[in-house]
Amino acid sequence: MADYDIYELEEIRKLVDGELPWTTVQQMMKNAKDTDRFDKWITILQERVPWDEYILLPLTPALYIVQKDSDRIVKCRCGHEFGDYRVNWKLSALIYVRDDQEKLSEVYKGLEQPDLKWMQLREYYCPGCGSQLEVEALPRGAPPDFEFLPDLDTFYGKWLQRPLPQTVEFKDMTAEVIRSWCS
Numbered sequence: 001m002a003d004y005d006i007y008e009l010e011e012i013r014k015l016v017d018g019e020l021p022w023t024t025v026q027q028m029m030k031n032a033k034d035t036d037r038f039d040k041w042i043t044i045l046q047e048r049v050p051w052d053e054y055i056l057l058p059l060t061p062a063l064y065i066v067q068k069d070s071d072r073i074v075k076c077r078c079g080h081e082f083g084d085y086r087v088n089w090k091l092s093a094l095i096y097v098r099d100d101q102e103k104l105s106e107v108y109k110g111l112e113q114p115d116l117k118w119m120q121l122r123e124y125y126c127p128g129c130g131s132q133l134e135v136e137a138l139p140r141g142a143p144p145d146f147e148f149l150p151d152l153d154t155f156y157g158k159w160l161q162r163p164l165p166q167t168v169e170f171k172d173m174t175a176e177v178i179r180s181w182c183s
């Protein structure tokens with residue numbers, strides 16, 4: 001049994017390093033027995049970060065939703081905090097926009113370049129450690145894509161069978177934050 005456990009931990013470690021976190025969660029959710037794998041996976045991730053807040057769900061290779069006191073916030077592996085997980089973390093990131101030929105040619109070679117009449121490339125960086133967190137190609141003027149807003153209470157209650165201590169209203173609060181900037 002011990003050998004089997006070590007093997008499985010290695011398998012999970014590979015998942016941590018190889019796959020995007022959300023893809024991994026989706027794969028695990030197809031199989032009810034994978035709740036144990038999920039817990040081991042979180043344990044491995046938790047060992048790798050220098051802070052103590054409990055990881056509820058990884059978002060990207062660098063970002064995690066964590067429980068901080070009674071709040072659920074997005075936190076970078078470096079410790080930088082992006083605030084409530086129901087607000088798109090990109091609003092609090094450093095953003096570099098590649099919207100001209102020169103800036104695009106630094107990352108795109110040859111014919112693959114997106115058409116600048118329609119698209120721009122946005123890069124999001126952590127204000128704490130400078131890591132590149134996400135790159136997205138979007139139509140000019142489009143709001144940042146909110147890729148992943150998980151329903152944590154359903155996830156923990158229904159799938160893990162282990163409801164979180166408090167429930168939080170499940171809604172995208174990004175627009176409210178943007179409105180508050182305008183008033």
Ligand SMILES: [Zn+2]
Nearest residue numbers: 076078126129
């Ligand atoms: Zn960071």
